[in-house]
Amino acid sequence: MDIAERLREVELEIAARRPEHQISPTLDRIAMLTSLLGDPQRAFPVVHVAGTNGKTSMTRMIDTLLRERGLRTGRFTSPHLASMRERICVDGVPLPAERFVELYDEILPYVQLVDDKQPAALSFFEVLTGMMFAAFADAPVDVAVIEVGLGGRWDATNVADGAVAVVGPVAMDHMQYLGDTIEAIAAEKAGIIKPGATAILAQQQVAAAEVLLARAASAGATVAREGIEFGVIARELAVGGQQLVLKGLRGTYDDVYLPLFGAYQAGNAACALAAVEAFAGVSELVSADGGSLTLGPGLSSAALDPGLVRDGFAKVSSPGRLEVLRRSPTVLVDASHNPAGMAATLEALTETFGFARVIGVLAISEDKDVTGLLAELEPVLSDVVITSNSSPRSMPARELAVVAREVFGEDRVLVAERLDDAIDAAVRLADETVGDDLPGSSAVLITGSVVTAGDARRLLAPDSPADPPSAPGTPARHSFTAGELS
Numbered sequence: 285m286d287i288a289e290r291l292r293e294v295e296l297e298i299a300a301r302r303p304e305h306q307i308s309p310t311l312d313r314i315a316m317l318t319s320l321l322g323d324p325q326r327a328f329p330v331v332h333v334a335g336t337n338g339k340t341s342m343t344r345m346i347d348t349l350l351r352e353r354g355l356r357t358g359r360f361t362s363p364h365l366a367s368m369r370e371r372i373c374v375d376g377v378p379l380p381a382e383r384f385v386e387l388y389d390e391i392l393p394y395v396q397l398v399d400d401k402q403p404a405a406l407s408f409f410e411v412l413t414g415m416m417f418a419a420f421a422d423a424p425v426d427v428a429v430i431e432v433g434l435g436g437r438w439d440a441t442n443v444a445d446g447a448v449a450v451v452g453p454v455a456m457d458h459m460q461y462l463g464d465t466i467e468a469i470a471a472e473k474a475g476i477i478k479p480g481a482t483a484i485l486a487q488q489q490v491a492a493a494e495v496l497l498a499r500a501a502s503a504g505a506t507v508a509r510e511g512i513e514f515g516v517i518a519r520e521l522a523v524g525g526q527q528l529v530l531k532g533l534r535g536t537y538d539d540v541y542l543p544l545f546g547a548y549q550a551g552n553a554a555c556a557l558a559a560v561e562a563f564a565g566v567s568e569l570v571s572a573d574g575g576s577l578t579l580g581p582g583l584s585s586a587a588l589d590p591g592l593v594r595d596g597f598a599k600v601s602s603p604g605r606l607e608v609l610r611r612s613p614t615v616l617v618d619a620s621h622n623p624a625g626m627a628a629t630l631e632a633l634t635e636t637f638g639f640a641r642v643i644g645v646l647a648i649s650e651d652k653d654v655t656g657l658l659a660e661l662e663p664v665l666s667d668v669v670i671t672s673n674s675s676p677r678s679m680p681a682r683e684l685a686v687v688a689r690e691v692f693g694e695d696r697v698l699v700a701e702r703l704d705d706a707i708d709a710a711v712r713l714a715d716e717t718v719g720d721d722l723p724g725s726s727a728v729l730i731t732g733s734v735v736t737a738g739d740a741r742r743l744l745a746p747d748s749p750a751d752p753p754s755a756p757g758t759p760a761r762h763s764f765t766a767g768e769l770s
Contacts (some may be wrong), residue, residue, distance in 0.1 A: 335452025546632025
């Protein structure tokens, strides 16, 4: 059988399981699977990343910085834009199709055993998590940077114990699964903070911060907070991104170019830097009374190599996050899918680009805060083209249009059932000059869902994968360990 055909079969088999957004509050299934696999999650140290927004970008930044230090990394992110293989990366590269299929076939007997023994079968996300742990142990990697799928406490990834736990900004999302208050959602995400770990906390609402700090205290974790122990000292716009001065846990790093837009990405960069500094201190040994003493993360006075930090951030990418796919007119795609994330995206869009008009193409999952998303978009978008994406969770275009007309008014809303037709309609609107607008002063923003972003990338940039098939400068397997680099 052709490998592409077999890969498609495997992806369909995995996707047929209970979807990842329907969490079940137990780790019993994934714990049984990993036990049968020999507990591969114990074979490498973990940097664990949670939060409502910014998880994927932070995970990618941490991964890039660690690879720049010469470490072999595993990276696990979700959801994917085009292929499930994107979720499981070794040395910044998605698993080859052959290895993805081979890995699935290897663990399938154990998956079936768990399905037979447990009250409910393993979910889509649990199977991929098991594959991820096995892939990273087999590589083997020096460190795994693992993004939480949903929540934290009951997330399948939480069978691993992160030496460093990063919690990005907590906001209202997935309320039907995580709770309907900031405190409840923060409590779920705080579940990744394990005894003795270092907790890297992004700037938070006060209610969320209190919950996260209480969890860290009860776990005996070391805490570092954005805006206090580390943060962004200065930022200014630059061509294709921004120039930063970052305060880390151990030093200040100036002249850092980040090829991503927005203050929120600068904050993500600060968190990523602090996480890498903390991880670098996990295994640091110093002389003490004729012996050695293991220092906690961040207790060393030695900063990272500033050149390494600059080189690492300059290589960062985060596909589908305010990403420019086309010019003339400019077409951007963004995966924001909750009001807080959309607000940050629009702030970055307004700050970075001087568009006279922005036409939106919107496809949103029906279980999201649709009205809240539209309310954030209304002051920025001149017109919207309502459509749907390839997910079965996508709100039907005509239903979404009803809500959109209540927010935008009848005259500013168009409907196109298919995403490609919606993009064409939006581009035509952007090409029209209105009043004193100059040609090229209008843009198209395609947003509302990760699936929407992925669908748009496949339509507009089919030859631009989320990650390259090979990563220049990727280290070969080596004899030294993460601890030896600290």
